Every structure is written in C-alpha cells, then in structure tokens.
Amino acid sequence: MYHALLDFGYKQYNQRMCGIGGYLGPASHSALMDTARTLASSLHHRGPDANDVFIDAADGNNPGLALAHTRLSILDLSELGAQPMSSADQHFTISYNGELYNYLELRQELIDAGRQFVSESDTEVVLQALIHWGEAALSRFNGMFALALWDANERTLTLARDRFGIKPLYYTYNDERLVFASEIQSLLSVDALDRRLSLQGFYEYLYFGNALGSETLFRDCSKLPAGSVLTLSPGQPPELRTFWNPEQQALETHTEQEAVANIRQHLSNSVKRHLVSDVPVGLFLSGGLDSSTLCALASEHYEGQLATYSVDFSGSSAHSELDVAREVAKCFGTEHHELNVTYDNLESLLDKMTTAHSQPFGDAANIPLYLLTEQLPDSVKVVLQGDGGDEIFGGYKRYRLLEHARLCQLICSLPLMRRELPLPTSVLRRGHRMLKALGSASDAERCARLLTEEPGDNAVMELISEPLRGKLMGHDPFRRYQEVVSTLPDKVRNDPQQLMLWTDTRILLPDHFLEKVDRSTMANSVEVRVPFLDTELTDYVMSLPAKLKLQGSSKNLLRKAMADQLPDSVLHGPKYGFGVPYVEWLRGPLAAYAKERLFADNSLMAELFDQKALQRLWDDHMSGSADRGFMIYKLLMFALWAERFNVTLE
Template sequence: MCGIAGFTTNNPSEAELDMVKSMVSAMHHRGPDAQGALLLHGAVMGHARLSIIDLSEAGNQPFVSEDGRYALVFNGEIYNFQILRKQMEEQGIRFRTQTDTEVVLALLIHEGVNAIEKLNGMFAIAFWDNEAGTLDLIRDRIGKKPLYYTEQDGQLIFASELKAILECPNVPREIRPDAVYDFFAYQYVPDPKTIFKDVFKLEPGSHLHRTRAGLIKTRRYWSPEIGEPEPISMENAKAQLLELIEDATKQRMISDVPLGAFLSGGVDSSGVVAMMAKGGQTVTTCSIGFKEKDFNETEFAQAVADQYLTDHRVHTVRDGVAERLLDICRFLDEPFADSSLVPTFLVSELARQDVTVALTGDGGDEIFAGYQKYATDWRENQLRNKFPSAFRTVMGQLAPALRRVPNKHLRRAGSLMHSLSLDPAKAFYVTNTSLDDHIWQLLLNDDFRQTLGDYHPSQLTERAYHQCDSKDHLSRLLYTDMHTYLPGDILVKADRMSMANSLELRSPLLDYRIIEFANRLPSHLKFDKGEKKIVLREALSPLLPKEILNRKKMGFSTPLAQWLRGELKDIAEIYIFKNGHGLAQLFRKESVKYVWDQHQSGVFDHAAILWGMLIYEIWWKRVVALEY
C-alpha cells in the first residue's frame, strides 16, 4: 500500500518539488519503504511506497513511460495484473519490472482511461500526460483507497490523505457546517464532502479528468447497482458464491512479503481464513479481545484458529485506551467517531509485528445483510404496515415525550413509536444514527443553528434509498449502505488504522464480482424473517464450526459507555470542558454539561454524542488550532 500526492502547475520549480516532497513526507506511514517526487511538464507528482510486489527499486514511483510522455502514481493492488500483463505481452508490449504499477500504466497508455474497468483491485490512481497536459484521477469501485482533491489558484491538488493536501499553504481550513452535522449524525463525513469547504473526496468508482485549460469533468464508471433479481436456486447460488470467494481470496494472497489475516470469530473473517488455509499453508491470524465479556469474541476466533491450525495471536484490551487515543487520532485528518477504530488500530499493530499484508472479512455484512439493524428494520416495517397513517402520525406526536423519560422501557417504546411514524427511508436513517434530534437541538448554540439553516443529514440516507434501481425494500437498504456506510465508515476505518501501522489490508468479500453477484440475488437468499446472511452462511457451512455459523452477531464494537464513565472519563473532561474551544463554536456549554451528567449518572446512555465531542475537539485542536 502507498500514498500518492501532487498538483498541476504552470511553472514547475524546485520549490514546488519541495512542496510535494513535504506532502509525501506527511504520509510516511503509508509508504515507509521509499519516497519519491518528480517535476513534469505542468505537474508535480509524489509517492510513498510500501513494497508488496517486486521489492526492488525498479518498482519505485512516480513511474514514467520509456518515452517520457506519461507518468503515474498509484496506491493499491491490482489482483488480476498478471492476467492483464500476459494479455498485453501477447500484443507485443514489453515490461521492465514485475510490478502491477507498470501494468496499470501500460493499460492506460495503450487502451485509454476507459480500460480501468478491466482492473480488479483497490486503487487510487493519478495519470499524467506530458504532451496533452491532462490529469486523470481514478478511484476503485467500492472506495477502498482514498483520494482527496481541491482546486486552488488554478491548480488541481490531490493526495491520499487530507493531511498531505493541508501541507499546501494556499489550501484554506474553513470548516464546512453541514459536514459537522453529518459527522455527529453518522460518525463520519460522507463522500464527496470533507470537513473543509473547498476540499473533496473523489467518490468511489469515479474518474476525474482535468484538461490543459483547467476544465474538470467527473464521471461514475461503476456503481453497485441492484436492479431486478435473477431467478436462481439456493444450491446454485451457494456453489457460485463459494467459487467466487475462493478465487477472490486466492488472488489476494499474491504477495512478495509475509501475509496473514484478521480473525474476529465471525462468519466473514472465519470464511476468509478457511479459504486461505485450503492450500495447506499455515496462516498467521490476529484477534483483539476485551476484558468486558459482552464485547469479547476471542473464544470464537480461537475455535477457527484451532480448526485450521493457524499461527494465532491475541491482544486483549484491558487498560491504556486513554494513553493511546491521542496517538491514534493523529491519523484522522477529519473527525471520525466509529469507536471500533481503537481495536482496528490495535489489531493492525499486532499483525504488523509479523506480516505486511492481512486479509479481512470486511463487506460481508453490507452485501449479504448481516447487521442486526436489518432485522430491526424488518420488524418495524412489518408493524408500520399494520397501522394506518393517521395512527402513525399520533405515535409520532407522543414519541418525543416518552424518549426523554428516565425509564428505559418507556424510552424504547418512544423510539419505536417515533420510527413507526416515519416513512421507510427516514426510518432507516434513524436506525443508522445514534443522534437524537432533541439532544442535538438542545446542544446547538444560536450562531451554529442559524448557519445550518434547514439542513438535516437524513437527506443523504433518503437520497441513496430512493436512487436505488430496485423496488425491493431490503435491496434499497443494502444499496444505501453500500453508497454511504461502507465507503464512509468501514473502509475509512480499515484504511487509516492499517496504514497508520504500514499494514496493507485486503478484503476478498469486496471483490466487485462478488458484489455484482450478490446484488443480482433475490433478497430472500440473503435475509428472510430475521435470518441474516443466509446464502453466505450456507456456502461456508462445510468449512466452519457450527458455533461460528449459528451464534448471534456481536459486531466489532467497544464498551464505549463504560469507557466514558471510567477509562476515558478524565481525558474526555479535559477536552470537552477544559479545552472545548472547537466545541464552543457549535454547542452551548451548559447543555454539554447537562448531557455529560446524564451519562455519568448511568440513567441515560449518551456515549455516541460524547465520544463524537471528544474526537471532534481532539481533531480541532490538532488540525484547525494547530496545537500539536
């Protein structure tokens, strides 16, 4: 894995070369093996390399064509590069290295940028044409690899991480208000927004083209569309899916450095480990556990490790989260509050002691309907359809009062009534957020309330839900998560926390062929009356212990409420109350104290909003106030 950076320029100079070198240096963790920068005829490009394929210096970037016309910087891995290379060699094209980077460059030169659709992998690409003066930025289909960009003073600036773009002095750090609201609602800032007004993320499956004259055009070359399901039996679906997973895993095991796997003890990661062990090799597996039993999955991971005789190692999180938090947050360039970033960082740190590449089970829940929220939504939708709209309107009017009472059973009843009063798209937003509108309005100060106007983050969920090209409700939920939660949360967490440890993660279940196959399946093969991930479990059933297949999903979660009353209480009080200068621009201090006291009493659980405040203030102090 690597980091890329660069910008277009009318007057390439040594000063601008030094600027790109600074951008690359800011991402040293993404590529500690080699760093390079190059002046071109209208652009400067840089690269930080984590060597995975062809460890020789010949694989260093920027990579320039033999005639000097084209240059490329590339972050990621192309899993079918050997097939593409062989096809091009049969056409007379010759290669001087064993890298997938050279294959990507040759493909773009000889077949044009539209040939990116032939690539199977995770990637962020910057492709420069010296003669035409054009720059192409390309991001992989589902958004595994990040790519930020901004246009300043006629320059197009790009990088793998926001911190690299902020190395450029002409990039303003003006906070985008609606992105702040998004962050507290979703725990991340969704594509294509960033926390800053004038900086953007290139959306997954997108291609940006910039002409010599500075005209910019973007297009979506791939999207996880669903459409109408194709008729197929369970037996055929199982067989085809198993074949796809086996091939996707095999492709992701190509590496010139040590390779292992994350093993949570869930169906997805356990299935990947089973596939890796098929070849008879000993797999290095890593798991994270917690001292709190309700959050600890290590016994299930151990069962899989025992079955496949893996070289297994476990790290149990007992104490020290507060001491590690500031260090971990250094790798977050914008606010990000999925608390499982902590165990993801720690398991990446553990894995990096022995391997440079690790396979994961990411994607199975979003593609095959594995989350409990889908079951919750199904039950609520069943109830919603039984009540007339007028009655649901009354429910919505009664719900707010119930949701604020101390009795937890009445609060749950109020939450259910609130959800039932909404249309399915808005109700799914409520399922996806832990931000209570009443608490949010209580916290807002007058200035920030006025700045936000009538904006509400639910617009993002509702837009994705209604854009889905299927009338099936579950399909719309999965489509929504594949366009929002998966690229905005899961893949950001995986990329930043693994790259913080110079570790490359690969996710077989996110192979685009598996996504397209799953999206063509009838919904009942994925989810039926509360039973989740049906076809995936059926396909993997011969390979996994029954206790793995049948156990209730725990999820990669953390004891956040307990942490904020114990382990993280002191550091949270310091940042939220003693510092709190970033939060003061958003919230009323007395309301923040009210929410804090309610949580500390144990009567209410405000862990999500308080954790978001802590993360936001740590980020604001470091990135905006520049108090490192």
C-alpha cells in the same frame, strides 16, 4: 520531466503502506520539488520501501505537475516496480496506491494486444491498461486502488478511486491549482487548506460520526467518492464522473442451491487472488462468520502455514470470542496468535486516532484495530480481514426488520407516535427510535435514520448555539442518502431491504468502515485486504435479490455456502463486534479529560454549542439517567480534532 529518488533517512523496510500525493498548478521547478518532497515526507508512515517524486515543470501558460509516492513493495520487490512510473515514451505517468488482484490476466490480455512490459509489477499493468483502454480500464480492475494519471501531451490529470473506496483519496481545488493526497494531513502539510469548518460535514458528523460522500469536515477539502473519476484539463473546471455504482447491477433470479454453489466458488477464487504476495500474509480471526470463512478458504490456498491473529481485550467487559477463534484456528491448522490489548493511556490513544484520521471519527472501534496492528510482527505486511461481508450478504438486524417497513409507516402515522414520549428505559427508547426510523416518510430518510443512534432532530439541534442554528438549518444531514437513493431504479426503491443493502455499499462501507480500516491500520504500516469486496464476488452476490439472502437467517447464503467447513459454533453463534467500552470510559478514566475539552473557554466548542444544553447532556449521561455516550464521544473527538488542527468557523 524529472524523477528523483528521495532519502528521508528511514531504515529500509521499517515503514509500510503506500501513499500518493500531487500538485497541479503554477509553480517553479524548485517550488514543485519542495511540494513533492513535503507530500512524500508527510506520507512516510504509509510506506515506504522507497520514496520518489516526478516533476513536469510549467511551460508557458501550462501548469506544472508534481507527483509524490511512498512505496510498500508487495509484488515485484525490484526497482522496476518503482513509482511514479512513466510510459516508455514519457507520454503518461502514474502514481498508484493499491493492489490489482487480476493483474496477471489483464497483463496477458495486454501482451496479446501488443503492449510490452519491463516489470512484473501490477503498477505497470494499471498504467498500460489505462493507456490501452482509457477510462474503461477502471471497470476491468479487480482490486483496491487510488491513482493519479498524468497525460503530459494533453496536460491533463486524472484521479480515480476503486468501486468501494477501499483506498482513500482527498483533494482541494481553486481556480489556480489542484492538490491531492492519500491523507488530509498531507494537504495541510503544504498549506493547501485554510482550516475552516464545513457546516455540511459537521452536521453529518453529529448524526453519523463521520462525513459522507465527497464531504469532509474541512470546508475546502473534498473526498473523491468511491467508484469515481476526477479529470482536470487546461482551462476547464474539474469534471467528476462515476465509473461504477450498484444500480448497474441487474437483479437476477437464482435458486438457493445455484446461488450457494456459485458463492462458494466465487469466495474461493477471491481468497486465492487476495493471497498473491511476495511477502507473508496473515489473517485477523475474530471467530465470527466472516473471518472464519476467510480462514477456512485461505488455509486451502496459502502456501505454508497461515498465521492468524485474534485479540484479547484485557480489562474490557465486552464479550470475548477467543474460544471460538481458537476452535477455528485448530480446525484449520493455522499458526495462531492471541494479542493482548489494554486500554492504557487513553488520552494518548485518542490523540493518535485524531492524527491518523485527520478528521474527527466517532466510531471507537478504530482503537482496538489500531492496537491490534500495532502489535503485529514486523514481518507481517499484509493481513486479510472480513469487512464487506455484512453489507453484501445481509448481516445486520435492520435488514430483516425492514421486511416490516410499510407496517411501521402506518403505525408512525398515528398521532401518538408524532410526540416525544418519556420512555423509562434505554431498551424502550432504542425500540421507539428504531420504530420511527423504519416508519420514516421517505426511503432516503429511513435509510439514514437507521444508521444514526441519535433519538431525533431535536436532540441534535438543541445542542447547537443559537447563532449557528439558522446556518445549520440550511444544510441537510441526510443529503448523501437523498443523492444515492435518487439514482436507484424503482424496483430497488420499492424493496426496502434491497434498497438498504445497496445504499450501505455506497455510504456505510466507504465512508465509515473502510475509512476506519485504512486509517487504523496504515498508521501502523499494515495493508489490509478485504476479499468480500472482490469484484467478481460482489458482482454476483449483489445481483441476488435481498429476500434470497435474508430468508431463514441473516447471511443465509453465506452460512449455507460454508456449512460443510465451519464449526456449528461459528455457523449458528451470535454476532459480536469490537466491544469498546467508551461509555464506561466517559463515566470513569476519561471523565475529567472529556469535560475539560468539551467545556473549554475560547475554543471552537464554545462557539458551536449551547453550553447549557451541553451541560444537560453531560449530566444526564454521568448520572445514568440516559445513555448519551455516543454523542459525548463524538463531541470529544471533534474537540480534539478542532484543537489539534486549529480549525475555525470562519
């Protein structure tokens, strides 16, 4: 076995975030070392304060292993926390990306059980916990993580990802070898992928702007699903198991008063845990309910003056919440900063986002998040953000609309509703789409259609070239929703609101929002923590019935839990998100650039899409007769990705 500290010429502490990668398969020692070095180099922007590799060479018929790690030192800045980290007897070695917020409690449990420690790092706690409790340790972890554990005696590799998928992990496998990494571009860097398009991932992307579940848009690349474990043992195919899903939660009865008091305590504990760090921690403050809640509670627990950051989108027509953010910052005495973000050089920005995701990503909200973290001071390594609040507390309008799902099904069964209606305004078209989604025949289809802006199946399929339509019809863009809904108990499936809440935690959070957060921020070497997804908090809130969360107003329980601390402008103000004017861009500064990419000759776009239908889509949007901006933006990002990574159909 071999450890090597690598020096790629980076200035100490200039790069941040953590990344892991590895190879298991037949290879010489030198080939393993080359692979590990390449993987570490490809992950340098996720760190490091240090770069290290671990090699366990092939022995007879046993495969060889290479582990690579790039390190951001948040806890225990000494070399005792360096990775990959091996047990004292060299039996187990771990490469781990993440933060464990209950590591001190688990460490004490393990000490009481006779385990010995040589560092103060949470990595050693994770390693010792997995040795002591086995796979059951994963359910004990309160934090975010993606990890690889090597059992040298059994020649077995185990990969695992946290329950909500906050930290990413991708892999590719054939009969000879498995390669994994925090990012797809790392797999490409060691020529582990053949760059063919996944039709299943592509079909999902056209509806949702991203692939779902284990799918990616590369045919031979899989994403380890949130809350899952993958084990590869000699002579066996990979075994994929789930260690957590929301259906393990038992719905409990609480009075509103009990729930509000418990939520307040769990929130306070969560924020306190998420502030543990040996480096400064900041907070993204939008002025909305979620970030303002974090600001209020973090200000109570943070040692020193909390630094908060808001964004000013100059030149954007989107609504600004700067005034509310200023009010909240003043209320809690934070060191407040307003970062000015401009959308200059859009073409370069889109190229950066394509590289950061290594896949097309259809949500333009990743752009302001990237620009925001780009402007943070170098001293800020860790930032708190409010993701997860909407999904666990019920913050979206669709949750309240689902109260009428059964009525909508009856309305949609009428012959008139089965026809495509020529509706004159975008508001009517959106209302018609939402009504049909709410009235979908199956639970899974209803959940899926509420999460896509596409007006119907014809609007998607008519864009596809004739030779490809038959192949695509063999796939189901809603397959992941079918998989998730089928695992849920009848009492949840019979409650459309509860079903949507739990489904969003399995699909929308890991596959969309948390992917957006990780890629957009890690590209600028910033670690984002999400206190709303704390294990103890989510265990409690997800056990509460949907009606208790949604009665009176969205996020009813969260608003009441924070009623004595937050200003009325936050508690009763409207909900806004990052308003990215991509629709305006496509009719203005991006128009020529987008048209050139969409209609390029001899490209994958020409092979996949019907050119006449694509032209109609473009003309309708440019003339203003229809708003097809979201589809055009998705197609533009797909075209940039296919060109950037030389993707082929076959």
